[in-house]
Amino acid sequence: MFKVRAIEIVLSIRPAMNLKELATKLGLSPTTVSRALNGYPEVNEATRERVMAAAKRHNYYPNTRAIRLATGRAMAVGHVIPIATRHEIVNPVFADFIAGAGETYSRNDYDMVLSVVPDEGEEDTYRSLKSKGNVDGVIVHAPRMNDPRIPLLREIGLPFVVHGRATGTAEPYCWLDVNNRRAFQRATEFLLDLGHTRIALVNGLEFMDFAIRRRTGYVDALTARGITPDPALMASDEMTEIAGFRAASAMLALPNPPTAILAASMISGMGVRRAVEGKGLTVGREVSIIIHDDDLSYMKNGEDVPIFTATRSSVREAGRLAAEMLLDVIAHPEAAPQQRLLEAELIIGQSTGPAPKG
Amino acid sequence: MFKVRAIEIVLSIRPAMNLKELATKLGLSPTTVSRALNGYPEVNEATRERVMAAAKRHNYYPNTRAIRLATGRAMAVGHVIPIATRHEIVNPVFADFIAGAGETYSRNDYDMVLSVVPDEGEEDTYRSLKSKGNVDGVIVHAPRMNDPRIPLLREIGLPFVVHGRATGTAEPYCWLDVNNRRAFQRATEFLLDLGHTRIALVNGLEFMDFAIRRRTGYVDALTARGITPDPALMASDEMTEIAGFRAASAMLALPNPPTAILAASMISGMGVRRAVEGKGLTVGREVSIIIHDDDLSYMKNGEDVPIFTATRSSVREAGRLAAEMLLDVIAHPEAAPQQRLLEAELIIGQSTGPAPKG
C-alpha cells in the first residue's frame, strides 16, 4: 500500500524532461538540440533526425514558459470581455466568434486568453496586459462610436484588431467587419422589388456601430426609391426574442401596419414571427420577414428554426479571419493597418413573398 | 514630421522598466526590491514604502513571463473546448459558465486560456498543456458516461475540476454539479401535487450525464406515486427550440396527451410553449410547463421571456465556484478531492396550474 502510493507520487512529481537532459542523453550541447528541433540550417541532417527521434521517444516538449521568456514573445492573444453590460460574452454571438478565433490560434500554436473584467476596468486591463507582457495582441469586441479603446491601444503600443468598426475614429486602424450597411440595403431593396413599401426595421441598440450602419443601409434603400422612412417603423432595442415580439406587435397594431419587417438577428426574428402569427397573419404572405443570420453553430437557420430569408454572414468565420489578421499584425507590426470588409449573402427562404395586394 | 515619427517609435519600442533598473534607481539590490514588492517580512517597512512608491511612480509591472519561469507556475488555467460536436462553446450555456469562471480568475490574477481543438485532439491537448507547462490546471466540461478524460488527467497529473459528474467513474475526483436528479424530482412532484398524472419529459441528449440524472429524478418521482412512466411521454434530443417544438407537438397529438411537460432548458421550453399554443391550448391552464433555467444573463426568465415555472440554478455562479475549487486544488494538490452539489431552487411562474378536470 505505502509502496504503491510512494511510486505514484514519484511518478507524478518527476518534472518533465528538459532540453539539457535531452542534450546530455544525446551527447550534444543544448544549443544544437534546440537548433535541431527548431529547424535551423546549421545542423547536420543526420543529427537532426537523431534529435527528433530522441525527443519523440522521451516525449520531450519544450517548456512554454522558458520559450516565452527567452524569445520575449507571449505567444498568446487576449480577448477582453467587460461584464456588467449585457452585450458581450453574454451575447450568444460572441461565443461563436471566440470559437472561430480559437481555431486559428490553435493552428498557430498561440494561446487565447480571455479576461473577464468589470466594465470600468477594461482600460486598466489592456495596460497591464501590455506591461506585464501576458499577450502579444488583442481583439477589440463590440466597438462603439468614438471608442476610447482604439486610441488607448495605439498609445500603449499593443497590437490589435477590431471586430467591427468605430464610427468617429479618425486615425486608421486594423479592423474586420461585415458590410452591415450593404446587407441591410440589399435586403430592403429585395423587399422593395417584391412590391413592399411599408417596410419596418427592428434594429439592435443603436449605440453599437453595426446597428447604426444597418439603419443607414435601410434608410438609403428606401430613400433611393423615393420612400420617406417612417419613424414609427423603426425600433431599436436589445436583440432578444421578447424585444422583437414587442416591437413587431406594436408596429402591426398601427393603422397602417408594415407588410415587411427586417430583424437584426435570428432571435429577434423569432419574436417578430411570434408577433405576426399572434395577429393571425401568415409569415411570407401577409407579412414578410428578413433577418440577419450570424450562422450560429447552435442555431442554424433552416435547421433549428424554419427557414428565414436572411442576410447571412458567419460570425465564426469572422473570428477565424480576425485572428489571422491579428497574428499577421503581430508578426509585422510596422505594416500599414489592414482592413477587411466581408459581404453578407442574401439567402432566400420562406419568410418573404410579394407584397399583399392593397 | 520625421522628428515626431522618430519620437513615437522610440516611445513605443522602449521596453518596460524591469526589476534591475528599478533596483538601480533605488540604490537597492533586485533581491530586496522583489521582496519589498511581494510583501516578504524581511524588509524594512520604510524601505518597502520607498520601493512601492518608486514602482508606482515609474509604473513598473513585473514581467509575467519571467515570474512564470522563475516560480515554475503558469498562473493560468485551461478550458479545452472540442469543436465539431454541437455541445460545447456552441452551447449558449457554456458562455455563461466561462464568464463566471473568468471572474474568479481575474480576481486571483490567473489567466484563463481557452483551447479550441478538433474533437479527436482533446486528449493530446491535455497532454501538451501539461508537458509544455501552459496551465496549472483545467476545467472539464460536459462530462459523459465513463468519461476518458478523467483517468487521463489523473494519469498525467494535471489538476482538474469537472463541471458535472461522470457516471461510471469509480475513483473519486473533484467535481461541482447541480443536483439535477433532485431538481427534476421536485419539479415532477410539484406537478403531481397539482393533480397532473400525464407528465412528459422533453429531455436533452441522454448520453450527457446531466440528462441521465434528470430522467432519473423524473422517473423516481412518478414511480413513488405509483405512476408508471410512459415511454411515449419521454423525448430526448438537442436542447433547441425546434426540437422542443417537435417533441411537444408529437406528444400533444397522442390520444392521451400530457397535461404537463418538463423541458430541459429555456430554449426547448420556448419550443414546447409554441407547440402548446399552436394547438390552441393555453399554457398554465390546459398544459403546464416547467423548464430548467440556467439563469443565462442574456436571456432571463421573466425578463426576456414570459415567466416559466422553473428549476433555477445559475450556471454563471457554477462557473465562479468551479474556478474557485480549481484554484484551491492547484494550491493544495495533495488534499482529498473536493465535491460540491448545488441545489436548484423551484421558481413558481405562470406556466403551471392545477391539472384540468378530466
Added chain:
DNA sequence: TTGCGCATCCAAAGCGGTTTGAATTGATTC
C-alpha cells in the same frame, strides 16, 4: 603547404524574475 570557406557544433550570455545562503549592522546579553 598554407589558407580560406563551409559545415557543424558548443560555451556562455542573456531573458527578468525568485530564492538560497551569507554578509553587515546595531542592539542585547553575560
Added chain:
DNA sequence: GAATCAATTCAAACCGCTTTGGATGCGCAA
C-alpha cells in the same frame, strides 16, 4: 568587552530555453 541575535540587505544561483560569438575539422583552391 566578547559573543549572540535579530533585522536588513545583497551576491549569486537558478528557472529552461534562445542566440551570439566563437571553436573545430575538413575539403579544396592557390
